[in-house]
Amino acid sequence: MTDRFRSFVRFCGAAELTSIGILVLAFGIPLLSSSPFLVSLVTQILIAIPAAFSVYVMLRMDLMTFAVPAFMAMGAYSAAIVGLRAGITDTIVLTALSFAVPALVALPLGALVLRLRGVYFVLVTFLLSQITQLLLFETPKLTGGSNGLAGMPATTLFGVALEDNRAVLFLAIALALLAAAITMVLTRYYRQHFAAIKENQILAESLGLVVWHYKMLGFAVAAGLAGIAGFSLVNMLLTAHPSSFSAMSSVDYIAYTIVGGAGSMFGPIVGSALLVTANNMFSNRGEYSPGFFGLLIIIVVLAMKDGIVGTAIKLAQRYRGRSRRIVLTPTQIPLQPAAAAEQTPVADQTVER
Amino acid sequence: MATASTSVTAGKAQHEGELHVDAIGKQFGGLKVFDQVSFKLLPGDILGVVGPNGAGKTTLINIISGLLFPTHGRITLGGHDITRTVFHGRSRMGVIRSFQQTSTFRPATVRENIARAIRFSHGSEMPPRGMDALMKRFELSDRLDEQSDKLPYGLQKMLGLVLAYVTSPKVLLLDEPAAGLEIRERGRVDDFVHHVREELGCGMLIVEHDMDLIRRLCPQIMVLDSGRILAEGPPADVLARPEVIAAYMGAAEEVAEQC
Numbered sequence: 001m002t003d004r005f006r007s008f009v010r011f012c013g014a015a016e017l018t019s020i021g022i023l024v025l026a027f028g029i030p031l032l033s034s035s036p037f038l039v040s041l042v043t044q045i046l047i048a049i050p051a052a053f054s055v056y057v058m059l060r061m062d063l064m065t066f067a068v069p070a071f072m073a074m075g076a077y078s079a080a081i082v083g084l085r086a087g088i089t090d091t092i093v094l095t096a097l098s099f100a101v102p103a104l105v106a107l108p109l110g111a112l113v114l115r116l117r118g119v120y121f122v123l124v125t126f127l128l129s130q131i132t133q134l135l136l137f138e139t140p141k142l143t144g145g146s147n148g149l150a151g152m153p154a155t156t157l158f159g160v161a162l163e164d165n166r167a168v169l170f171l172a173i174a175l176a177l178l179a180a181a182i183t184m185v186l187t188r189y190y191r192q193h194f195a196a197i198k199e200n201q202i203l204a205e206s207l208g209l210v211v212w213h214y215k216m217l218g219f220a221v222a223a224g225l226a227g228i229a230g231f232s233l234v235n236m237l238l239t240a241h242p243s244s245f246s247a248m249s250s251v252d253y254i255a256y257t258i259v260g261g262a263g264s265m266f267g268p269i270v271g272s273a274l275l276v277t278a279n280n281m282f283s284n285r286g287e288y289s290p291g292f293f294g295l296l297i298i299i300v301v302l303a304m305k306d307g308i309v310g311t312a313i314k315l316a317q318r319y320r321g322r323s324r325r326i327v328l329t330p331t332q333i334p335l336q337p338a339a340a341a342e343q344t345p346v347a348d349q350t351v352e353r
Numbered sequence: 354m355a356t357a358s359t360s361v362t363a364g365k366a367q368h369e370g371e372l373h374v375d376a377i378g379k380q381f382g383g384l385k386v387f388d389q390v391s392f393k394l395l396p397g398d399i400l401g402v403v404g405p406n407g408a409g410k411t412t413l414i415n416i417i418s419g420l421l422f423p424t425h426g427r428i429t430l431g432g433h434d435i436t437r438t439v440f441h442g443r444s445r446m447g448v449i450r451s452f453q454q455t456s457t458f459r460p461a462t463v464r465e466n467i468a469r470a471i472r473f474s475h476g477s478e479m480p481p482r483g484m485d486a487l488m489k490r491f492e493l494s495d496r497l498d499e500q501s502d503k504l505p506y507g508l509q510k511m512l513g514l515v516l517a518y519v520t521s522p523k524v525l526l527l528d529e530p531a532a533g534l535e536i537r538e539r540g541r542v543d544d545f546v547h548h549v550r551e552e553l554g555c556g557m558l559i560v561e562h563d564m565d566l567i568r569r570l571c572p573q574i575m576v577l578d579s580g581r582i583l584a585e586g587p588p589a590d591v592l593a594r595p596e597v598i599a600a601y602m603g604a605a606e607e608v609a610e611q612c
Contacts, residue, residue, distance in 0.1 A: 196473070200459065206456075207444060208445045
């Protein structure tokens with residue numbers, strides 16, 4: 001293994017570990033500050049992060065999903081219905097439920113929509129979000145219809161009620177951390193498989209990869225991550241309402257991921273933090289925020305395709321590379337006899353570099 | 354060995370790498386692109402498939418590899434019916450194809466490309482026998498850490514062949530392996546085919562426009578025209594037949610010259 005390969009591996013791990021580390025550090029915020037503005041802002045950011053991870057996981061397979069609000073709604077309503085109707089408030093149970101319900105629903109849906117790619121997948125997942133919202137409005141007995149489900153009891157952890165804003169933030173951090181851990185394990189463990197699907201699906205299949213399995217797995221986990229975001233949201237609002245899950249809001253989560261950078265897990269975190277903060281600053285002029293997002297996506301797509309994190313890494317590499325630029329020896333054009341090639345061990349190449 | 358209209362004898366013990374294609378046809382709506390194509394490919398066989406553009410050569414590879422299903426007819430591998438087996442399923446059974454264009458995992462290194470091919474096909478990390486020799490012959494050994502799409506075109510195509518090789522195929526379908534290669538690079542396709550025959554001994558089907566290459570490598574060829582088998586047999590005989598020359602039209606002079 002050469003240095004370059006090793007540093008590549010190290011770098012990949014680094015992005016994941018930075019993400020986890022930053023989320024762990026966020027636990028300091030509810031301990032150190034009680035500013036309601038800060039606590040509320042950070043909570044919103046941490047709700048956005050699992051939703052952005054959902055987009056990130058699907059982008060690993062070159063699929064742009066607009067179904068995040070649909071699965072968020074499933075997670076949110078599962079927690080709200082169980083909390084209100086069955087009186088279950090245990091955070092661990094609700095978390096498991098908010099992950100499992102959307103993930104299970106995603107399996108049959110995936111069998112239908114994962115045949116599609118590119119713009120067709122985009123369209124169908126967008127419709128999925130619209131249909132879900134319509135269903136929420138049209139089934140008042142179960143979901144409260146246009147009134148939503150209000151008055152959910154506060155969630156509890158080991159019997160302790162998580163009532164004040166800081167406790168809500170504490171749970172939002174824990175849920176974001178869980179989502180980050182799930183995302184890391186999935187995308188690192190199946191890194192080769194997802195990359196192969198993204199880079200050349202036909203070749204991957206021709207070599208024997210059961211592409212369909214990995215797409216299903218990715219879709220189900222992405223749905224579960226969105227469900228966690230949904231639970232985190234109702235835990236803050238103590239209300240589940242269809243307006244929180246409009247199909248248009250899927251654009252926000254995509255914006256978080258792409259503006260932050262879809263190349264590593266750190267991108268969605270940076271994107272969520274920046275854009276949710278920006279959105280809050282625009283909040284007295286809410287009607288401009290979609291326009292602002294659209295503009296940002298255009299700028300990022302045109303000027304920095306790898307998002308903020310990807311561009312920063314590239315700049316850093318270029319800066320570092322200037323001091324010790326790799327000079328590749330010109331390739332030998334005349335065909336070398338096989339015997340001569342045998343005497344050139346691969347190690348020599350790395351020494352040259 | 355390629356013979357027309359072979360019927361598969363059910364129940365008869367076959368070698369596991371024996372491919373039988375029995376009267377397959379493909380229709381898109383009312384359009385018959387393919388009709389009554391039958392042949393056998395035994396381990397060690399090298400069957401050349403030639404024909405004018407649009408004759409159905411790539412469609413044939415698509416049908417055998419499972420990218421397309423035939424409208425009628427039957428395909429068996431080692432006596433097992435694989436007519437309805439999906440693409441990746443056939444790959445796992447050992448029916449492996451290469452692609453006309455360069456086909457690699459573009460942003461990944463050569464090493465990563467090969468690691469994925471080994472892992473996806475065998476679920477292991479062990480490189481198969483004879484891979485190193487092949488890599489050296491293609492001068493890919495020195496370029497393991499280069500990004501695959503930064504390689505010269507010829508080497509990208511060779512990498513595509515190596516990816517197919519490391520899956521240890523039982524039947525190998527090569528779709529124009531020499532297309533786009535410079536003349537001096539074409540010998541590498543010969544090297545590859547000889548290497549596969551020695552190391553794996555699997556049956557190979559080669560679709561190719563380079564008649565010299567077909568003559569060098571294939572003891573048997575099959576001429577396709579408009580989705581039918583026009584002629585088959587040893588290349589020297591077949592390529593001299595007037596109907597084959599006529600089918601080639603534009604290429605007729607070239608074929609006649611070479612005979």
